[in-house]
Amino acid sequence: MYTRRGIYSTAVFALVYLAQIMIIDEVHLPFGGFSVFLIFTLCWAALSTPEVGAIVGFFAGLCMDFAPTSNGPIGQWALILAALGFTIAFLRYGDDSLRSDPLSLVVFVAAAVVVALTVYIVLDAVLGNEVGRLSQLFRTVAGNGLWTLAIAPFILPIASRLHRGIFETREFQ
Amino acid sequence: MRYGGDNRSRLLLVTLIVTSLFLITLDLRGVSLITGLRHGTQSVLGPFQRAANSAFSPIGNFFSDVAHLGRTRAEIKSLETQNSQLRTTLIERKNIESQIKQLKSVLNLSGTGGYKVVSAKVISQGTSASFSQSITIDIGRNAHLTRDMTVLGGDGLVGVVKEVYASTSLIMLESDPSFRVGVRIAGSQEIGILTGQGTDRAILQMLDSQSTVKAGDVLLARGSAAGKPFVPGVPVGTVTSVPNSAGSVSQLAEVQFFTHLHSVGIVAVVVSPPITDPRDALVPPKPMPTPVPTVTIFLTPGATPAATLGATPAPSVTPKPLPTSTPTTKK
Numbered sequence: 309m310y311t312r313r314g315i316y317s318t319a320v321f322a323l324v325y326l327a328q329i330m331i332i333d334e335v336h337l338p339f340g341g342f343s344v345f346l347i348f349t350l351c352w353a354a355l356s357t358p359e360v361g362a363i364v365g366f367f368a369g370l371c372m373d374f375a376p377t378s379n380g381p382i383g384q385w386a387l388i389l390a391a392l393g394f395t396i397a398f399l400r401y402g403d404d405s406l407r408s409d410p411l412s413l414v415v416f417v418a419a420a421v422v423v424a425l426t427v428y429i430v431l432d433a434v435l436g437n438e439v440g441r442l443s444q445l446f447r448t449v450a451g452n453g454l455w456t457l458a459i460a461p462f463i464l465p466i467a468s469r470l471h472r473g474i475f476e477t478r479e480f481q
Numbered sequence: 482m483r484y485g486g487d488n489r490s491r492l493l494l495v496t497l498i499v500t501s502l503f504l505i506t507l508d509l510r511g512v513s514l515i516t517g518l519r520h521g522t523q524s525v526l527g528p529f530q531r532a533a534n535s536a537f538s539p540i541g542n543f544f545s546d547v548a549h550l551g552r553t554r555a556e557i558k559s560l561e562t563q564n565s566q567l568r569t570t571l572i573e574r575k576n577i578e579s580q581i582k583q584l585k586s587v588l589n590l591s592g593t594g595g596y597k598v599v600s601a602k603v604i605s606q607g608t609s610a611s612f613s614q615s616i617t618i619d620i621g622r623n624a625h626l627t628r629d630m631t632v633l634g635g636d637g638l639v640g641v642v643k644e645v646y647a648s649t650s651l652i653m654l655e656s657d658p659s660f661r662v663g664v665r666i667a668g669s670q671e672i673g674i675l676t677g678q679g680t681d682r683a684i685l686q687m688l689d690s691q692s693t694v695k696a697g698d699v700l701l702a703r704g705s706a707a708g709k710p711f712v713p714g715v716p717v718g719t720v721t722s723v724p725n726s727a728g729s730v731s732q733l734a735e736v737q738f739f740t741h742l743h744s745v746g747i748v749a750v751v752v753s754p755p756i757t758d759p760r761d762a763l764v765p766p767k768p769m770p771t772p773v774p775t776v777t778i779f780l781t782p783g784a785t786p787a788a789t790l791g792a793t794p795a796p797s798v799t800p801k802p803l804p805t806s807t808p809t810t811k812k
Contacts, residue, residue, distance in 0.1 A: 326529060329526060329529065329530060329533070330530065330537070331533060334533050358494075359489070359490050359493050362490075362493055362494050363493070363497070365497075366497045366500070366501065369501070370504075373504075373519075374518065374522040374523075375522075375526075381504075381505045381508035381509050382504050382505070382507075382508040382515050382518070383501040383503070383505035383507075384501075384505055386497075386500075386501040387498060387501030387502060387505065390494065390497040390498060391494070391498060394490070394494045398490075435505075435509070
């Protein structure tokens, strides 16, 4: 059962990952654009148990670390998304009021994206990498948050349907 | 009721975080396994990215252009300005190169003839409305110029200083209808008077009716007393045609100037004549004829033409250069 879930989840994430690097990364959107892979991962984590959220976050983060556009050390995104996946699942899983409200879930995911990017920048700075101008960073992070608010309503139903089909335990209404 | 706060979940989280930190450490320490993994991933994803790039780059560029519309416009404007400046620089450079070429020719001519010259730039061409052929140069009394000084171009005579102002001078071109210069034919030393016609051709009138002039003869300035208005030995032009003038008092000929007066940009004003007459030293070398390749075909005759052709389908062809351009057939 776990193997089947793992294989299906991997296939789904691989498709989203390919869509990210083949399509989204090629389209130069204003204000930094968005990461459909990051949004999908956070949505998936929000619909899962904390253990699954952490594992999904960790491996999705590894995928992002290995992405051609990534310039940080390997494990940086894995660290952030493992912690964030666990946290978001932990916060969402026991909160029935939030689960019944899709709009709040979208805002929740958008906020998680902003937190993820901010932590990434802070970690980058701590590791001694050049992070760029503060205004540009703010623009990118805020732009990503706004893009997520716009895109997440379309991704969330797909993620919910796939998650329900694979795990058959939780579903998003 | 929240789920996930138990020890197993926390242990898993800690394990993943420690693993991540371990990976970060390995990567920062430059462990080849991690670097190899990243390179391997990028090798696998490369083809996908290239395929996507060719398919989606127009869309991507569109979004980028829309997003950066103002910046793109400013960039286009900046590039247009830069392009315009570069074009101007290129034109100026070509102009300067042409002027340098002319200056070198002028200095070569002056040096060979032993003339002491002051170079000048043509700043204005005379208008055709005045029916006079003149140019204005950028030096005058400030360069100690006086009237009736010879003006040279790279190929020969240009004209004579007609008026001198403070910092400019007016030059009467040799093509001016009122321009007259005493010339001699290089080699035969026969003399005549050349008169401008308002075009790039002039009329030569020989002083001796028994003179023989032929097309191709080179004319040089005879020179005046004290080198004014003309210094001796300056190439003037070449005879292009000699009309049939049976019964006329003097021999006439049509002459083409050496100097292309329409494109003259740099000139030299002779301020001091040569110590010795350069005679024919400044006669321009005759242009070398372009060699024409010729091919001689040798045909080997057989017993009968038909039999030969049947026996040897291809005739032997031997290329051999000959002075004539007509193919010669030997049998």
